[in-house]
Amino acid sequence: MKQRLLHLGLWAFATTVLALAFLAYLQPAFMLDLANRIYLCL
Numbered sequence: 925m926k927q928r929l930l931h932l933g934l935w936a937f938a939t940t941v942l943a944l945a946f947l948a949y950l951q952p953a954f955m956l957d958l959a960n961r962i963y964l965c966l
Contacts (some may be wrong), residue, residue, distance in 0.1 A: 949955060 948958075
């Protein structure tokens with residue numbers, strides 16, 4: 925039972941992260957700003 929809950933939690937976490945990444949790509953200005961910040965830190 926514990927193993928199943930852990931597995932379900934990991935799937936929920938992965939799905940949430942992918943959904944947030946997809947939603948971030950719908951805002952081009954945000955993605956451009958984020959890319960510039962990452963580039964300037966290198």
